[in-house]
Amino acid sequence: MEKKCYVVVLVAFFLIVSSCMVAPSHGKKQTEALGHLYEIKMKGSHVLNKSPFKAIHHINKSRIHGQEEMKEKDRIPKLPGQPHVRFSQYGGYVTVDKKAGRALYYYFVEAHHSKESLPLLLWLNGGPGCSSLAYGAMEEIGPFRVHSNGKTVYRNRYSWNHAANVLFLESPAGVGFSYSNTTSDYDKSGDSKTAVDNYVFLINWLERFPEYKERDFYISGESYAGHYVPQLAHTILLHNKKANTTLINLKGIIIGNAVINDETDVKGMYDFFKSHALISDETAYRISKYCNLESENNMDAESSTECKAATDEVNRDTYNIDIYNIYAPLCHDSSLRVQPKEPSVVNFDPCSDNYVYAYLNRADVQEAIHADVTKLDHGWEPCSNIITTWGDSPSTVIPLLRELMANRLRVWIFSGDIDGRIPVTSTKYSIQKMNLPIKTKWHPWYLDGEVGGYTQVYKGDLTLATVRGAGHQVPSYQPKRALSLIKHFLAGTPLPDTSRYI
8 A cells, every 4th residue: 555645746746847837728748648658657546566677588570670672762851941950850650560650750860960870869758758859850959940930840959860860759659640540659758658658769779770770888867768768778788689789879868957766856846946935944844744755654633734835835935937948938928920939949948849730730831841641530649648557667777777777778867956756866966866876066057168968977977967057858958058958968078177276
């Protein structure tokens, strides 16, 4: 039986993450999807497996298909309303289960330069159930951002394809343009199935793009991809070992504002609220006293009442701010413009979700990117409306991080320092649970003569890095610092320090 204190806090946790957003004009947003998962975890009638993640050992060879001549069919000559670029881009479907008719949509951009030598980087958004095309590609690290007219795009000069060949994947099936002809698949979604389908996708995609088979490969992502990324990495290591060969040349992972460990994620959120003056010291004290997640005993009636009262107060205090960037403006006018606003990559537009939604639901855009070729019975959404249940979600991925480090993979965890949802306090608490010796002590890292954030390196090749002035979606708010971060990660070089005060 779960602890009463845990249930009460999860109830409050869901209310906080779902109430502080301006209501969207369509579907769920990434900012709400994680709260929805906690609602599911909270419901006593729903059986959700929270045991440690275990990869599937046997994957039927019938799920690996020939990919001859499919790469060229996926080439995207140009997106509608796109400025001229010198790199190639591709988009299309990879079947991951032919019998079920399950296929995942991908978007791939080759590097601006040196595509033959730069690594391959996969980006995954979380949710669970949110689109890497919507967020990663169109609002964060992709080569384009969408104008406020919802019809044209402009260059993101801090795109991560300045550092790598970047692959975006909409997963699991039911997210974005990805689909299954077996609709019951949507009711079987969860961490384990997502990891397997992502792995099968990669094996097939590398057959379609064989020039990347031996290329250094890295996995990146944010938020609930704190589960997806290490789970996929674990699956890759397992099947490389089973095959006694390198099927996928995995070198490392990097996750941002990541869901890592339920208990410390929740505790870190409340502590962040207190330290940033979003709630009173008295409220924080009452949560600490009456909502103790570490207690093995059920709370008595008085504690339960006091805990609920305290978390209700937190809900009121944070209702009208965006806890995913506590200093960001809200979107008050989501309407599209006939004459688009002056675009800015460095000043993120809080209404960007609406522009991307309009753009990706245009018939000419879908035709250009080879999406919705089966004419789905639902429109494209940034976060899935048809995945309504989630079968398994481990309470922690710390054992997987330890395993990756033991296999000498590079592991970086970064944190936008003004995200209140999975804040830097949560990330630090989660890393502290690993009890790792410090290799390089805490220090600022620099870009353009300014502090870009702070970093600490642990023995075993784990790096913690904060990004100053960034919210939950770090590259949206601090694109230049995010690009510097990924360049150092891929190169395996420390973030730049200075030996003197500036």
